[in-house]
Amino acid sequence: MKAVVFAALVTLTGSQAMAAQQQPQQRACGTVDSVAVTGTQRLTPTTVISRAGIPIGDQVCPRDVQRAIQLLYETGQISDIQVFQTRQNNLQVLILEITERPMLGRWTVEGAAEVSERRVRGRVQLLEGRPYDPAAAARSRASIDSLYRQQGFYLTDVRLRETTEDDGSVTVAFDIREGQRVAISRIVVEDNDQFDDGEVVHHMKSGAEGFWWWKKGEYNEEELERDIRERLPDFYGSRGYVDFQVLADTLVMHEESGKGTLTLRLTEGQQHEVGSFEIVGNRFFTNEQLELLYPFGVRTTGFLGLGGTRTGRATFDASEWEEATGEVGQAYANEGYIYARVIPSVTKRVTDDGENLVDLRWQIVEGSPAIVNRVVIRGNSVTHEDVIRRAIHVVPGDVFRQDALIASYQNISNLGFFEQPLPPPITEQANQQGDIDIIFVVEERHTGNVNFGASVGQGVGVGGFIGLDEPNLFGRGKRVQFQWQFGQNINDLNITYSDPALRGSLISGTLTLHNSRLRYTVADLGRITTRGAKIQFGFPVLGSRYTRLLASYAIEQSQYDSPTLSSRYLCDNCALSSVGLTLVRDTRIGLPFATGGTMHQAAFSWNGRILGGSGNFRRANLEGRWYALLGQLGNPAELGAGGPQFVFGLTAKAGFVWGDVGPHFRQLFSMGGNQFGIPLRGYDEFSITPAGFDPSASGFRANTVDAFGAAYHATTVEVGLRLSQALYLNTFFDAGNVWESPGEYNPTRVFRGAGIGLSLLSPLGPIGLDYAYGFDRVDRFGNSNPGWKFHFKLGNFF
Numbered sequence: 156m157k158a159v160v161f162a163a164l165v166t167l168t169g170s171q172a173m174a175a176q177q178q179p180q181q182r183a184c185g186t187v188d189s190v191a192v193t194g195t196q197r198l199t200p201t202t203v204i205s206r207a208g209i210p211i212g213d214q215v216c217p218r219d220v221q222r223a224i225q226l227l228y229e230t231g232q233i234s235d236i237q238v239f240q241t242r243q244n245n246l247q248v249l250i251l252e253i254t255e256r257p258m259l260g261r262w263t264v265e266g267a268a269e270v271s272e273r274r275v276r277g278r279v280q281l282l283e284g285r286p287y288d289p290a291a292a293a294r295s296r297a298s299i300d301s302l303y304r305q306q307g308f309y310l311t312d313v314r315l316r317e318t319t320e321d322d323g324s325v326t327v328a329f330d331i332r333e334g335q336r337v338a339i340s341r342i343v344v345e346d347n348d349q350f351d352d353g354e355v356v357h358h359m360k361s362g363a364e365g366f367w368w369w370k371k372g373e374y375n376e377e378e379l380e381r382d383i384r385e386r387l388p389d390f391y392g393s394r395g396y397v398d399f400q401v402l403a404d405t406l407v408m409h410e411e412s413g414k415g416t417l418t419l420r421l422t423e424g425q426q427h428e429v430g431s432f433e434i435v436g437n438r439f440f441t442n443e444q445l446e447l448l449y450p451f452g453v454r455t456t457g458f459l460g461l462g463g464t465r466t467g468r469a470t471f472d473a474s475e476w477e478e479a480t481g482e483v484g485q486a487y488a489n490e491g492y493i494y495a496r497v498i499p500s501v502t503k504r505v506t507d508d509g510e511n512l513v514d515l516r517w518q519i520v521e522g523s524p525a526i527v528n529r530v531v532i533r534g535n536s537v538t539h540e541d542v543i544r545r546a547i548h549v550v551p552g553d554v555f556r557q558d559a560l561i562a563s564y565q566n567i568s569n570l571g572f573f574e575q576p577l578p579p580p581i582t583e584q585a586n587q588q589g590d591i592d593i594i595f596v597v598e599e600r601h602t603g604n605v606n607f608g609a610s611v612g613q614g615v616g617v618g619g620f621i622g623l624d625e626p627n628l629f630g631r632g633k634r635v636q637f638q639w640q641f642g643q644n645i646n647d648l649n650i651t652y653s654d655p656a657l658r659g660s661l662i663s664g665t666l667t668l669h670n671s672r673l674r675y676t677v678a679d680l681g682r683i684t685t686r687g688a689k690i691q692f693g694f695p696v697l698g699s700r701y702t703r704l705l706a707s708y709a710i711e712q713s714q715y716d717s718p719t720l721s722s723r724y725l726c727d728n729c730a731l732s733s734v735g736l737t738l739v740r741d742t743r744i745g746l747p748f749a750t751g752g753t754m755h756q757a758a759f760s761w762n763g764r765i766l767g768g769s770g771n772f773r774r775a776n777l778e779g780r781w782y783a784l785l786g787q788l789g790n791p792a793e794l795g796a797g798g799p800q801f802v803f804g805l806t807a808k809a810g811f812v813w814g815d816v817g818p819h820f821r822q823l824f825s826m827g828g829n830q831f832g833i834p835l836r837g838y839d840e841f842s843i844t845p846a847g848f849d850p851s852a853s854g855f856r857a858n859t860v861d862a863f864g865a866a867y868h869a870t871t872v873e874v875g876l877r878l879s880q881a882l883y884l885n886t887f888f889d890a891g892n893v894w895e896s897p898g899e900y901n902p903t904r905v906f907r908g909a910g911i912g913l914s915l916l917s918p919l920g921p922i923g924l925d926y927a928y929g930f931d932r933v934d935r936f937g938n939s940n941p942g943w944k945f946h947f948k949l950g951n952f953f
Contacts, residue, residue, distance in 0.1 A: 184216040188246035194253040198232060206230060232256060232286050256286035260324035266331035270306055278302055287325045299329060307374035309408060310334025337374040339363045340414040346421050358390040392473030398424025427471045430512035436519040448482050450475040471513050491524030491554030494589060525555040527593060528585035534597040538572050542632040546570060555591045565744040572627050573597040575880040602627045646672040663693035687711030705737040729818040732768035735760035748883040750802050754780040772814030774822060781805045799878050806871040811897040823863035826893045829925060829946045833869050835891045837908025837929030837944050845895035850935050864893030868902040881916040906931045923948040
């Protein structure tokens, strides 16, 4: 593009005249009486003159003309401007001759295969139906080329093809000729004296191609940049080399083969040990409290720290220092000092003895604690606000605490009434004093469901079910469950009503009614019909939101349709009357598929004697569940972050019965399968007995009442993948056994099983599928006979 500007304008006065119409100007500035525009098609002359801003009737200088040209180019509509001066009818006229840019009809991307076309198109900065900008097209071509280089396709050629159509518009095509992706065949590390090449490369994401299929050696510029800026400095910094740098990285590539040699030139510097340490500016926490978070204090030695302690100099670890600094900031945030700043200082020095040390300091600017001004709940159109507020640990007037905010968020999520993942809470500064407004945003989900249909299960046989489950009745958090399951061997009716806050108090209540008929397919068990009720009240322990004491009373009547059992127990309608106490502490998060936290439970019940009924015994159940998040796709530190989560889980359970259970042998413990009794996957129902493994047990078949024991132990270790709140996959290891009496309890003598499982929340209710291998199964002659077993369950998860 070009612009022809006459550098001098003639100064016009009433008595002056020009000898010729286009005589060269004699002075730098002059008066312009009119501005004319030529060459435009889309733009109107008025628009051009208005945009140019040339003052008519006033003095016009060359800088005014230059500014007008710049303003016109900035419209993006013009490719060329020429400026002329002429005199017409005794008036000085400035002529702007405009060449407009052609319109961009369309643009296309051709040849993208190795890199998705969507990503390539995202690099193009052109808009169809707008004036075509060749500079923007060139930048787009360069950006596409850069994208391919970042992905390791250094041999890719990106060409820009422009075509002028009959109507004057322009069509642009980005023609991509993809070359072979560069593969790193070798990585050479130079000037590394402290660690060999293999150890350095081991801490890089970039790697050379190898024998195994996963070692492709693909060159990725973004990953290499992270290796150079983050991973290698972290590796060296964790070993005291705080001056480490990558001075240069060079990729030498063979164009025909696409193989390349990556060379890294390092400067390692000197290893530094920790010198002095001080804390300044702290008033809320004492030095002694903060020094507990200091990572380079007294250190234990030997296996599990059993070798004693040492207080000598520690090698400086930059990652530990950074982590400890974050923990100090978190400690202040948990006490309401969310505006506190912890400024770490690392000062290097060399002692007279030639030691390289770093002196460390935490400079703390505490500020004032933030007070919770308001707690706002938005989006709850069904659930009453008091139900949500019972789950919230922060209240107006309290000092803001980060850990309480996180616990509140997790509790609301655990209610199960809202769409997941729950958006993270919003914190806003409420006033100039720094007080905080906290806003929880929820979105109601459909909670109640009615389900019915046919079913088939181990022990149950072919049958059907009808169910109703509403966990948020009337939006008050009350739960009603109705479940009727009927089949060849079972007719089970259960009705439960639960209120987490009786009359708005912290006391919970549950009422359960049941009427069941079970048909055991053995000679001496036959059919058992039971009907009964249980009422339970829960009380918070010492005001804790996580710990409750549950008190219950249950009464049940059993009738045995079996001559053997009727004569054995001498009662037609055997009654069970029991009082129970349960202490439970539950801090699990992410239910129903927990991703963290623990659950501990101890339950004791007294049956018979002054309570009446048949039998006279005491029963105890102990259970612990522990969960830890192994990893997550996404940022695990960010509340509400979605993505699959990898979870480690450990469960340990034990039970004991003392006394005479009388006709209530089902108060004892049976083990095997996952449908009835204590689950042990990889084995049939009721196949684990006090006498050992029973190979004749299958489905709903147990040999005798003696298959039930008075003590049991069960352990499960699992690694799971939580794909969503409704889908969970896991691999597990089970171990367990039952004993005839509590005195025989021996958790080292167990039967083992391992396998894979799937749990699904469906409109029909929870569905569990497991495929497990029983290691300790034997045949009827006592010979080892391990094997696989498929398990199916509809109802509560294992």
